[in-house]
Amino acid sequence: MGSLERIRAVAQRIARTRSQGHEVIVVVSAMAGETNRLLALGHALSSRPDPRELDALVATGEQVSVALVAIALQEIGVPARSFLAHQVRLRTDSNFTKARILGVDTERLIESARNGVVPVVAGFQGIDEEGNTTTLGRGGSDTTAVAIAAALGQGVPCEIYTDVEGVFTADPNLCPTARKISRISYEEMLELASLGAKVLQIRSVEIAMKYSVPVHVRSSFSENEGTWVVREEEALESVVVAGVTSDTNEAKLTIRQLENRPSRIAEIFEALAEAKISVDMIVQNPSVDGRTDLTFTVSKVDLHKAKEVCERLLPHYEISVREDVVKVSIVGLGMRSHSGVAAKLFRILADEGIPIEAITTSEIKVSCLLPAKYHELAVRSIHDGFGLGRGQTGERNF
Amino acid sequence: MGSLERIRAVAQRIARTRSQGHEVIVVVSAMAGETNRLLALGHALSSRPDPRELDALVATGEQVSVALVAIALQEIGVPARSFLAHQVRLRTDSNFTKARILGVDTERLIESARNGVVPVVAGFQGIDEEGNTTTLGRGGSDTTAVAIAAALGQGVPCEIYTDVEGVFTADPNLCPTARKISRISYEEMLELASLGAKVLQIRSVEIAMKYSVPVHVRSSFSENEGTWVVREEEALESVVVAGVTSDTNEAKLTIRQLENRPSRIAEIFEALAEAKISVDMIVQNPSVDGRTDLTFTVSKVDLHKAKEVCERLLPHYEISVREDVVKVSIVGLGMRSHSGVAAKLFRILADEGIPIEAITTSEIKVSCLLPAKYHELAVRSIHDGFGLGRGQTGERNF
Numbered sequence: 001m002g003s004l005e006r007i008r009a010v011a012q013r014i015a016r017t018r019s020q021g022h023e024v025i026v027v028v029s030a031m032a033g034e035t036n037r038l039l040a041l042g043h044a045l046s047s048r049p050d051p052r053e054l055d056a057l058v059a060t061g062e063q064v065s066v067a068l069v070a071i072a073l074q075e076i077g078v079p080a081r082s083f084l085a086h087q088v089r090l091r092t093d094s095n096f097t098k099a100r101i102l103g104v105d106t107e108r109l110i111e112s113a114r115n116g117v118v119p120v121v122a123g124f125q126g127i128d129e130e131g132n133t134t135t136l137g138r139g140g141s142d143t144t145a146v147a148i149a150a151a152l153g154q155g156v157p158c159e160i161y162t163d164v165e166g167v168f169t170a171d172p173n174l175c176p177t178a179r180k181i182s183r184i185s186y187e188e189m190l191e192l193a194s195l196g197a198k199v200l201q202i203r204s205v206e207i208a209m210k211y212s213v214p215v216h217v218r219s220s221f222s223e224n225e226g227t228w229v230v231r232e233e234e235a236l237e238s239v240v241v242a243g244v245t246s247d248t249n250e251a252k253l254t255i256r257q258l259e260n261r262p263s264r265i266a267e268i269f270e271a272l273a274e275a276k277i278s279v280d281m282i283v284q285n286p287s288v289d290g291r292t293d294l295t296f297t298v299s300k301v302d303l304h305k306a307k308e309v310c311e312r313l314l315p316h317y318e319i320s321v322r323e324d325v326v327k328v329s330i331v332g333l334g335m336r337s338h339s340g341v342a343a344k345l346f347r348i349l350a351d352e353g354i355p356i357e358a359i360t361t362s363e364i365k366v367s368c369l370l371p372a373k374y375h376e377l378a379v380r381s382i383h384d385g386f387g388l389g390r391g392q393t394g395e396r397n398f
Numbered sequence: 399m400g401s402l403e404r405i406r407a408v409a410q411r412i413a414r415t416r417s418q419g420h421e422v423i424v425v426v427s428a429m430a431g432e433t434n435r436l437l438a439l440g441h442a443l444s445s446r447p448d449p450r451e452l453d454a455l456v457a458t459g460e461q462v463s464v465a466l467v468a469i470a471l472q473e474i475g476v477p478a479r480s481f482l483a484h485q486v487r488l489r490t491d492s493n494f495t496k497a498r499i500l501g502v503d504t505e506r507l508i509e510s511a512r513n514g515v516v517p518v519v520a521g522f523q524g525i526d527e528e529g530n531t532t533t534l535g536r537g538g539s540d541t542t543a544v545a546i547a548a549a550l551g552q553g554v555p556c557e558i559y560t561d562v563e564g565v566f567t568a569d570p571n572l573c574p575t576a577r578k579i580s581r582i583s584y585e586e587m588l589e590l591a592s593l594g595a596k597v598l599q600i601r602s603v604e605i606a607m608k609y610s611v612p613v614h615v616r617s618s619f620s621e622n623e624g625t626w627v628v629r630e631e632e633a634l635e636s637v638v639v640a641g642v643t644s645d646t647n648e649a650k651l652t653i654r655q656l657e658n659r660p661s662r663i664a665e666i667f668e669a670l671a672e673a674k675i676s677v678d679m680i681v682q683n684p685s686v687d688g689r690t691d692l693t694f695t696v697s698k699v700d701l702h703k704a705k706e707v708c709e710r711l712l713p714h715y716e717i718s719v720r721e722d723v724v725k726v727s728i729v730g731l732g733m734r735s736h737s738g739v740a741a742k743l744f745r746i747l748a749d750e751g752i753p754i755e756a757i758t759t760s761e762i763k764v765s766c767l768l769p770a771k772y773h774e775l776a777v778r779s780i781h782d783g784f785g786l787g788r789g790q791t792g793e794r795n796f
Contacts, residue, residue, distance in 0.1 A: 004442050041466055044402050046473040053472075056480050057465035060458035067455035068439055074451075075444040082454050086484050087529050131485050 003031065004068070010220070011072035013161075014118060018078065023113045025148060027123045028069050029141035030061025051096035055125075055135045059085070062122035062141070070120045079117040083109065085125040085133070090144065092126035092134045099126055099134035100203065101147045109148070121148065139201030146204040150211035158213050160200065161220040166227035167192065167199055169388040170244040174379045177389030181242065182225070185232040188242045188331050191365045195329040196247025205229065232333060240334035240341060241386040244379055247327045250280055250297040252357065252369060253306055256318040260292040268294070268313060275309050277302045281327070281369060283358040295358055297327070297369065325357060326375045329367040330382060342366045348385040354378055401429065402466070408618070409470035411559075412516060416476065421511045423546060425521045426467050427539035428459025449494035453523075453533045457483070460520035460539070468518045477515040481507065483523040483531070488542065490524035490532045497524055497532035498601065499545045507546070519546065537599030544602040548609035555612045558598065563617045564624030565590065565597055567786040568642040572777045575787030579640065580623070583630040586640045586729050589763045593727040594645025603627065630731060638732035638739060639784045642777055645725045648678055648695040650755065650767060651704055654716040658690040666692070666711060673707050675700045679725070679767060681756040693756055695725070695767065723755060724773045727765040728780060740764045746783040752776055 010028070018024050038058045042049040066082035073080035088108060092099035109119040123141025126134045136143050142160055149158035167189065170178040184192075186209035193202040199217055208215045208229060218226025258264060265284070272279055281297045298306045303321060310319050335341045342359075345366055349356060354377065358369040370378055383389060408426070416422050436456045440447040464480035471478035486506060490497035507517040521539025524532045534541050540558055547556035565587065568576040582590075584607035591600040597615055606613045606627060616624025656662060663682070670677055681693040696704045701719060708717050733739045740757075743764055747754060752775065756767040768776055781787060 004439065007443065038462065041402065041462070042469055045405065045466055045470045049469045050472050053465040053468045053480055056482070057462055057469075060461045063458045063461070064436065064439070064455055067451040068443055070451045071440055071447045071455075072443045074448050082451055084454070084531070133482070 006032075006220075007065070007068050007072050010069060010161075011076055011078070013220070014069075014073060015076055015078050018118065024118055025109050025113055025152070026069065026118060026120045027141055027145040027148060028062065028065045028120060029123045030058075030065055031068075034061040034064070052132060055096045055099075056133045059122070059125040059133045059135055062124050066120045066122045070118075073118055073120070080120055081112055081117050083112075083119055083121045085122060086127045086131065088121060090121075090126045090147075092128055092136070094128040094130070094132065094134065096132075096134055098137040099128065101126060101136065101143060101207070104147055104151050106148060106151045110152070136203065137201065139198070139204070142201040142204035143207060146207045146213050146215060149213045150207055154212065156213065157216060158208070159216045159218060160204075162199060162217060163220065164199060165219045165222065165224060166217050167197065167229075168243065170379050170383040171197075171246065174246070174376050175244070175383045175389075177380075177384060179388065179390050181227050183228045183230055183234065184242060185234075185333055186229060187232060187364060188333055189229045191329070191331040191362070192243055192245050195245045195331065195365065195367060196249065196327065197243070197245040200229070240338045241330045241332040241388065242334075243331055243388065244383045244386070245329050245331065246375060246379055247329075248372065248375065249300050250325065250327055250369075251300045251303040252295060252297050252322045252325050253303070253310065254293060254295045254320045254322075255310060255314060256293050256320070257291045258294050258314070258317060260290050265294065268310065271309050271313050272298075272306060275305055277306050277309065281358050281360045281367065283360070297325075297358070322357075324372040325369050326372045326378070327367050327369050328375070328378045328382065329365050330386065331365045333364055335364050335366075344385070345382060348381050349378060352377055352381050404430075404618075405463070405466050405470050408467055408559075409474055409476070411618070412467075412471060413474055413476050416516065422516055423507050423511055423550070424467065424516060424518045425539055425543040425546060426460065426463045426518060427521045428456075428463055429466075432459040432462070450530060453494045453497075454531045457520070457523040457531045457533055460522050464518045464520045468516075471516055471518070478518055479510055479515050481510075481517055481519045483520060484525045484529065486519060488519075488524045488545075490526055490534070492526040492528070492530065492532065494530075494532055496535040497526065499524060499534065499541060499605070502545055502549050504546060504549045508550070534601070535599065537596070537602070540599045540602035541605060544605045544611050544613060547611045548605055552610065553612070555614060556606070557614045557616060558602075559618040560597060560615060561618065562597060563620065563622060564615050565595065565627075566641065568777050568781040569595075569644065572644070572774050573642070573781045573787075575778075575782060577786065577788045579625050581626045581628055581632065582640060583632075583731055584627060585630060585762060586731055587627045589727070589729040589760070590641055590643050593643045593729065593763065593765060594647065594725065595641070595643040598627070638736045639728045639730040639786065640732075641729055641786065642781045642784070643727050643729065644773060644777055645727075646723075646770065646773065647698050648723065648725050648767070649698045649701040650693060650695050650720045650723050651701065651708065652691060652693045652718045652720075653708060653712060654691050654718070655689045656692050656712075656715060658688050663692065666708065669707050669711050670696075670704060673703055675704050675707070679756050679758045679765065681758070695723075695756070720755075722770040723767050724770045724776070725765050725767050726773070726776045726780065727763050728784065729763045731762055733762050733764075742783070743780060746779050747776060750775055750779050 042054050042057050070080040070082040089105040091102045112119045123144040146158050149156045166180045168178040172178040190205045193200050215229040279296050283295045285293045354374045356368045360367050440452050440455050468478040468480040487503040489500045510517040521542040544556050547554045564578045566576040570576040588603045591598050613627040677694050679695045683691045752772045754766045758765050
């Protein structure tokens with residue numbers, strides 16, 4: 001959602017889709033910059049604004065959008081009606097600013113659509129059991145859309161309109177040879193989203209996977225097909241590495257010379273969890289004399305709080321932080337059956353002289369934490385090293 | 399509600415009131431200019447935006463304010479919690495953009511206040527039976543506040559913070575000798591509000607009168623006592639004329655040579671009512687041969703629609719409109735027992751050479767429609783002619 005011009009364009013697009021005979025339920029996000037503008041107001045009044053009030057505040061962004069899209073649709077002769085979270089009982093837990101959807105009532109939406117009135121639903125917002133306004137975190141409108149598609153029943157597709165053409169093998173801004181992926185599995189998309197590819201909110205992919213919602217990620221600015229996110233068996237042929245992604249929003253925290261006992265480590269991560277801080281990578285380097293260096297990464301916005309938590313728990317230890325790092329990852333279902341993928345990744349980085357600060361792996365991805373200055377170089381060399389680029393032999397045949 | 403600075407000032411004021419031992423429930427309106435900004439967005443997309451969607455749109459202004467005031471209160475150590483219309487079940491009819499309050503549940507507000515958490519309620523907004531967002535019309539936050547005070551029980555006072563010091567005998571911008579009124583009756587306030595004194599929404603005065611809510615209209619910018627709006631018997635001494643007010647938002651419509659039959663007149667006002675157009679003054683000048691000139695005034699925003707309605711109903715009649723008019727009125731409970739008030743008014747206008755285009759009266763007011771260019775002159779000469787100014791003999795002894 002950009003300016004009023006964008007809202008008019010969205011209305012035109014909805015009208016076209018509808019004129020092709022589709023019944024449409026629309027979910028909209030806030031206008032460009034609006035969420036940040038609202039957050040800035042809240043943060044101008046308090047360094048730690050109450051999350052409940054922040055949610056009441058930022059949820060207005062989507063409320064403005066739904067009303068404007070409904071008005072724009074009506075103006076071009078398409079009956080439309082806005083719906084807010086409390087009007088469709090889009091229920092979430094009470095985890096303000098990052099609530100999880102528990103359920104949504106689609107009867108009113110279906111009834112409206114059947115009567116030829118396009119329902120325009122506010123994304124990103126929900127209500128908890130007490131009726132408090134909640135929000136779903138950045139990109140939460142994707143999740144609203146997928147959750148509604150899932151609630152509508154098996155096989156209802158969900159189109160996500162965004163400012164890019166689809167999901168790419170790497171960020172095209174970093175890597176000129178990056179290629180749009182036609183079809184990708186939920187599992188791969190989940191890893192890509194978790195690893196910093198901002199095209200879809202992670203939670204939306206989880207829900208899509210759980211309920212087999214076919215998701216089409218495409219550009220609001222063109223009619224081109226984008227990327228379909230589908231079940232693994234529908235992704236035709238799996239390749240070793242589907243894409244490279246990177247994330248500059250993490251920071252590294254290291255505690256030196258910690259006693260190497262499991263209870264000590266547990267205490268630390270319990271304290272962080274209690275402070276609602278998500279930890280991503282965790283690396284433990286055992287050293288001599290039963291002591292260990294513990295390194296982990298958290299979101300940059302949580303770094304200050306994480307450091308405080310650790311300092312309170314461990315007043316006599318050396319705790320250091322580093323912010324100028326980037327996490328670069330490769331993702332691919334094929335890793336499950338191909339060995340040597342991680343080794344190849346480390347070789348590519350070594351050949352470029354890029355030092356690795358931490359490594360984590362899962363069944364279908366490998367992530368490396370690198371000094372931030374190697375960001376572009378690492379993405380490009382990995383992308384081309386695995387043959388993901390246009391015209392390269394590793395290209396998928398979708 | 400002005401800028402963030404204003405929000406901080408409001409929070410300080412609430413904190414002071416609370417530290418004086420009062421339990422406080424706060425109702426807030428949108429930040430200055432916000433409602434107009436939102437309306438402009440809606441009107442940019444459509445010349446006749448859907449009232450339901452406009453309400454969903456503009457209600458966000460108050461939602462932003464309540465969250466920000468709650469955050470500002472918390473920041474200075476006052477526990478606070480925002481409430482939206484659907485969270486306190488502030489129910490209205492479905493008359494979008496000018497809905498009437500049907501009821502409000504105050505349990506959650508009382509419970510919150512008892513627990514030391516200041517409830518901050520979004521003014522201006524409501525929900526109808528279907529859960530649609532509604533709004534109460536300009537100044538609707540006054541009405542929200544009075545309705546909540548009324549629901550809290552007998553004698554709970556309602557303070558209305560505004561940008562003026564209280565209710566004046568005339569608009570101080572027009573009339574330099576205008577004086578602040580200390581106490582005024584609901585009846586007089588109702589007429590003043592109806593006649594264009596913008597200090598309180600009419601509906602708020604109606605509810606205050608019905609439930610005997612003492613209303614204190616005062617400045618957000620000073621600690622001075624403002625004007626108390628109270629029952630007639632509490633207004634101590636009634637004077638002939640309490641104040642002079644004027645309204646430039648009306649326009650005049652004249653239909654010439656209409657058949658002078660009651661059914662004809664009824665048809666016209668039925669058609670206008672059906673189009674939801676409020677008619678204010680109605681003047682009928684019988685002429686010879688059973689025909690009559692009918693003049694009435696409507697809000698300027700409704701003039702175009704009113705003219706269309708009349709032209710459709712009366713295609714062969716001469717219909718003229720005039721926009722450069724002002725309605726100047728005097729209000730006072732004393733008129734009920736004093737004769738000659740209207741005569742004195744007409745004499746004052748005649749002495750200044752001001753022509754009168756239409757006259758209407760009620761038990762406690764007289765209104766004259768005048769050419770707009772005489773606005774200031776009329777208000778000043780009437781105000782001083784009735785001895786309402788500072789140091790004049792007609793001054794009330796409150």
